[in-house]
Amino acid sequence: MDDKIMSGCGLSGILNKKGKRFSGKDIIQSIALMHDRSNGLGGGFAAYGIYPEHKEYYALHLFYDHQKARNKVENTLEKYFSIKQREEIPTRKVKNISNQPLIWRYFVKPDPNQLESRELTEEEYVVEQVMNVNENIAGAYIFSSGKNMGVFKGVGYPEDIADFFMLEDYEAYLWTAHGRFPTNTPGWWGGAHPFTLLDWSIVHNGEISSYGANKRYIEMHGYKCTMMTDTEVITYLFDLLIRKHKLPIEAVIQAIASPLWSEIERMEPQAQNIAKTIRTVYGSCLLNGPFSIILGHSQGFIALNDRIKLRPLVVAEDEERMYVASEESAIREVCPEPDKIWTPRGGEAVIAQLENAGKGVV
Amino acid sequence: MKKVFAREEYCLGCKLCEVYCVTSHSRSKDVVKAHKSEEITPAVIIESGENLSFALQCRHCDDAPCVRACITGAMQKDPETGIVKYDENKCVGCWTCIMTCPYGAVKRDEYNRNIISKCDLCSETGEPACAANCPNNALVYKEQEEEGE
Amino acid sequence: MSLSLKNPEFLIERNYDRCINCQVCERQCANDSHYYDEEMDKMLSKDENCVNCQRCVTLCPANALSIRQYPLEYRKNSNWTGEMINNIYKQAESGGVLLTGMGNPTPKKIYWDHILLNASQVTNPSIDPLREPMELKTFLGRKPGKLEFDENGNPFPLPPQLELDTPIMFSAMSFGSISINACRSLARAATASGIMYNTGEGGLHQDLYQYKENTIVQVASGRFGVHQEYLEAGAAIEIKIGQGAKPGIGGHLPGEKVGDEVSRTRMIPLGTDALSPAPHHDIYSIEDLRQLIYALKEATDYTKPVSVKISAVHNVAAIATGIATAGADIISIDGYRGGTGAAPTLIRDNVGIPIELALAAVDERLRREGLRDQVSLVIGGTIRNSADIVKAIALGADTVYIASAALIAMGCHMCQKCYTGKCNWGIATQQPDLVKRLNPEIGEERLKNLIRGWSLEIKEMLGGMGINAIESLRGNRLMLRGIDLNERELAVLGIKHAGE
Missing domain, CATH: 3.30.70.20 (Alpha-Beta Plaits)
Structure with missing residues (x-):
C-alpha cells in the first residue's frame, strides 16, 4: 500500500458555449495568475475540440519512461486497436521543465474482431485496455484517452507546462487547467492533473477525507486505484455513476455532494424521496471534506464544491463563454467585465453546456 | 403545595429514606454522626408486607385532625407554606395527635422522650431528604394536583 | 458430601x-x-x-x-x-458444567486497543461539531447495487430499511434472561433515541408491542414466543444462528427464571427450563437458511428487513457471504467477547474469534464478492465505548450492537452471576422484589444519556477527521493505524502500522 498523495491547488476552466474554438492563450493567462496556488510540482490542461480531423478516433496520450515500454505498448495497441496515426507530441525546450518522459500520441479505433469477441461496449473496451496498460506495463502510462480531446500535463508550473507543450498553438472550445501544490514530491508526470478516463477529465482542489471509503467502494466496482490520489477516485466515481449506472446528472451531484439530512427534511415530498433514496444507496460515493472540482466532458463542464464549501470556486458568464476558477481574479484576468459573476453555494453544481449540446451530458 | 408521594411499585424497602431523614434532622448533617452520636427518630414510616413496601410520612392535611386535636398548640398549620409544623417545646406528650392521625404518620419518640416525630418536609434544608435520596425514585416530591397519577 | x-x-x-x-x-x-x-x-x-x-x-x-x-x-x-x-x-x-454469565473476561488481546484513529492537520480542515452539522443517520437493509429511475424521474422504491439516528443498537437480550423493567428501559430508550432494540429469543411481552417501530424481533432455534403477531410486532426480524459468548450452542434459560409472565410470553410451561436447540433443526445448511429467510419475508409481506446473526467463528467471512447470497438484508456478527445470561464457562472463554478480525475479514470478503454495498453489516461483542464504534465503522461495519454496555448503564456491575436469577440490580432476574429495583424511568434515562454521550463523542472524532457524515467513515480504513500488531494482524485488519 503506497501512501496517499495529498495536495492543494488552483484551477480554472473556460467554455465557449457556441462551440467556437479558441487558442490556449486565455487559459494559460488565467491559471498563471494563480501561480502561488501551485508549487511547481504539477500543472496540466485538458482541451476539447483540438483534433477535429481525427474526431472519430480515440486520442491516446502516453508517457514512456523508456523505449522498451514504448515497444511493449505499441505491440499491445497493434493487437487491440487499429492505429490511424502515431507521433511524438510536439514540445519545446523550456528552462524550468526537465526530466520529461517520452511523450507520444496515437489515434486509434478498437479492432473490430477483438471488440466483438470481448462482448463489451466500445467504451468499456477502451477503458479496459487503458487500465491494462497502466497497470501491467511498467514505465508506460496512458494519461488521456478521449475523442477529439487531449490532456497535456507534467511536473512544473502550469504556465511552463503550457509553454512546453506549445498550447498556444492548439484551439479548443473547452479548456480546463490545474496548478498543483502537493505536500510531498512524487516527481511523476502522470501524477499531475487533469486526470481522465475517456472524455471525462477532472481537475480538483482539496483533500477528500472520505478517500478511504470512496476508494474501497469504487474498487468493489472493478476500478483499480493505482495512483493514490483523490482525483483518480473522483474520476472513477463519475464514470461509474454516469456511464455505468446511467444516473441523471442531478442524481450524480446529489450522490457526490449530498444535501444535509436537515435540508432533505425540508424538501418537497418527491424531491425528498429522491434525495433520501440516493443517499441511502450511494452513501459511499459522498465526497467528504474540502474540494472544488471541474469535470470536463465533450459537451461542457460541471463545477462542484463540497457541501459545506470548504474550498473556493467562482463562476462567471458573458455572451459567448462560461468561466470557472479558484479565484475571481483568474477570471477577470481574461474577462474583465463578465455579464454575471457569482460564487456557487456548497454542494450546488454549476452545469455549463454547449448551446447545441444535442443529447445532454449522458 | 408540594408533597412527598410514594410509588410502591418502585419501593425496595431498603429504608434509606429513614437514614437520610435522620441525617437531615441532625445537628451535624453527617450520616455517621447523626446515627452514632445523636438520638433522632425518623419521621418516615416504612410499611411493608409480602413483596410490597412504601414509605409514609405526614400528608400535611388541609384541615389537619392533629392540629385540631392538639391540646397545647404545639401542632400548627403554617398558613403560608401549608406545612403542619410541630413545636416540641410546647408538646406535653399527650399522644392525642398520634391517635387522631388518619394515616398513622405521627410517631412517638424512640428514645422515650415526651415528644413525637413527624415529617416537616425538611423545612430547614428545603428539599425532603427522603425523596432526594431514594435510590429508585420511589419517593417523589411534587405538586399535589398530580396526586391522581 | x-x-x-x-x-x-x-x-x-x-x-x-x-x-x-x-x-x-x-x-x-x-x-x-x-x-x-x-x-x-x-x-x-x-x-x-x-x-x-x-x-x-x-x-x-x-x-x-x-x-x-x-x-x-x-x-x-x-x-x-x-x-x-x-x-x-x-x-x-x-x-x-461450569456456568457463568456476561462476556469472556480472559486477558486475550483486545484489538480495539491496538488501533489508533486519524485527525486532520493543515491539508484538510477538521470540522467543529458544535458549530457545523454532523450526520450520523444510518440505514440498514438491502440496497440495490445501482439505482434506477422510472419515466417520471422517481427512483424505484428500495427494499425496507431501518432508519437509525445514530449507528448504535441494543443487542438481543430476551425477556426471561432480563427483567421486564430492563426490557421496558431498553424499548423506551431505543424509541426516544431513534435506534433499535432487539427482543432476543424470548418472545415479546404484551406491554412492549407499543414500541414496534424501534423493535427487532428475534427468531431463534427454540422459536420461543414466535407467532404471526410477534413477527409483525417489529420493524425487522432477526434469525439468531449463534451468539458470540457461546458459538455452537443454544440459549439456556433456567426454570427458576420462568415465572408466570415469562412462561406466557415464551409459550412454555411454568418453571420449565427453556433450552434452545444448538442448531435450528430446519437449518442444516445454507439453502435451508434461505428458506427460513424467505418464509419470514413471506409471512410479513416483504415489509421488514431480515437479519441473520452469527457468532464470529474461524470461517466467518465465507459464512457471511453465504448469508448475503441467501437473501439476508442484514448480517449481524457477534464476537467472542460478547455477553450472555448463561453459558458454559469453558465455551465462553475458548470458542470463537475476536470481532475486530472477523469484521475486517467479512467486510473485505463481501467487497471482493461485490456484495458489501447491497447488504448491511452489524457487529457486536464487545463494544465498550464510542471509540470502539468509530473503529468498527472504519473497519467496515454499518452499525454496532451493544448489550453489556447497556446493562452497565442500567446498573450492572459485571459480577457474571446472571444465570442465578438473583441479580441485585433488578436486571437479570425475574424475582418480583428484585425486578422492581430497576425503575424503567431511571433505566431509560441512563440509556438515553449513554447513547447521547457516545453520539456526541462519535461526532467529535468524525469532525477531527474532517468528515461530517458517518457514511464517509464506513470502511475508511485509511483512518486507522495499528500499534503493537504484527504483519499478519495488520494484513487481516487491512490497516497500516502507525508511522506508515
Missing part, C-alpha cells in the same frame, strides 16, 4: 467506625451476605455468599463497605492458577 474445598471468592470489609447498623446492605443482598447480629448489635458478613455485585457498597449510606478479592493466595503457579484450582474443586463437588 463432606467438607467443601471451595474458598470464598470475595472478602467483605466493613468499617465499623462508619457502620450505622441501618441494615440497608442486608435488605439489598439477595445472596444473604450480610446480617445483623442482635447480641453483638453489629452487622456481620458471610463472605462465601458474596458475588461482588456491589449493590451493598453502592447503597451503603455511610460508605462503610468495600469488597476485595479474597486475599487467599495459592502457591505461585502460572499454570495452575487459583481460578483453575477453584474450578476443579467446584466440579469435583457438583459433577456439573
